[in-house]
Amino acid sequence: MTGPIVVINPNSNQAVTDGLDHALAGFRGAARIECVTLAEGPFGIESQRxxxxxxxxxxxxxxTRPDAAAFVIACYSDPGIDLCRATAKVPVFGIQESGVLTALARGDRFGIFAIAEASIPRHLRYMRRMGVDHRLAGERALNMSVDESARGEGTLARLTEVGQDLIGDGADVLILGCAGMARHRVPLQAALKRPVIDPTQAAVAMAMGAVLA
Incomplete structure (x- = not known):
């Protein structure tokens, strides 16, 4: 690998980028990883607009980053994924696509934690495009903002509550449906006793596989 894997947070909330940086700490022995914030982005990506x-x-x-070995778009809606792949000369990974593909390797049916109800139809359209919607047990909303998911005091408790509902829906593996939730993966997995996929970790793992091979 000659350049870094550049992980782009498309919102302008530095707390989300800091959470990604922390969640990816364990990968840095094997790869150079750089987490950056899109300054032009909204404070949270919470709508189709x-x-x-x-x-x-x-x-x-x-x-502006011809030095990169790969890119990861760290927003669960995979914004601009087709344009970014057409622009880049190296692999570009979206975290929704990577998270779902990783979940399929870990269980039969997956469940998703969404930020809000309005996110769910957008995610479903993308899963239909991927051809994997028949493996979805359910998607349930936390009904909080991206910032609350990253820094809210009650986020883990809410994730645990919604996760139990998703398990009741038939999910045997769970996906965090927002990059801001990254810091909660380990305690949530311990609480639910099911695999919990952080999609940014999943995308970076795929990027490492692509560039190291």
């Missing part, structure tokens, strides 16, 4: 508005700035940021 937000998803669409960051596509061009993401592509522009990628053009």
């Amino acid at each position: 937000h998803v669409d508005q960051v596509a061009l700035p993401l592509s522009a940021l990628i053009e």
Whole structure:
């Protein structure tokens, strides 16, 4: 590997980027990983408008990093994924796609923690595009903001409550449906006694596989 894996947080909330950086600490012995914040992004990506508005700035940021060995777009809606792949000369991984593919390798049916109800139809459209929606046990919303998911005092308790509902839906593996939830993966997995996938970790693992091979 000659360059870093650049993990881009498409919102402008530095606390989310800091959480990603912490969640990826264990990967740094095997790869150079750089977490960056898209300054032009909204404070949280919480609507289709937000998803669409960051596509061009993401592509522009990628053009400024010819040193990168791979990119990870660290937002669960995989904003601008097609444009970024057309722009980059190296692999680009979206965390929703990577998280779902990893979950399929860990269990039969997966459940997703969404930030809000409005996110669910957007995620379902993408899973239909991937052809994996028949493996979805359910997606349930925390009904909080991206910032609350990253820094809220009650986030872990809410994740545990919703996770138990997803297990009741038939999920045997669970996916954190927002990059801001990254710091809660380990305690949540211990509480639920089911595999919990942090999709940014999943995407970085795929990026490492691509560039190290």
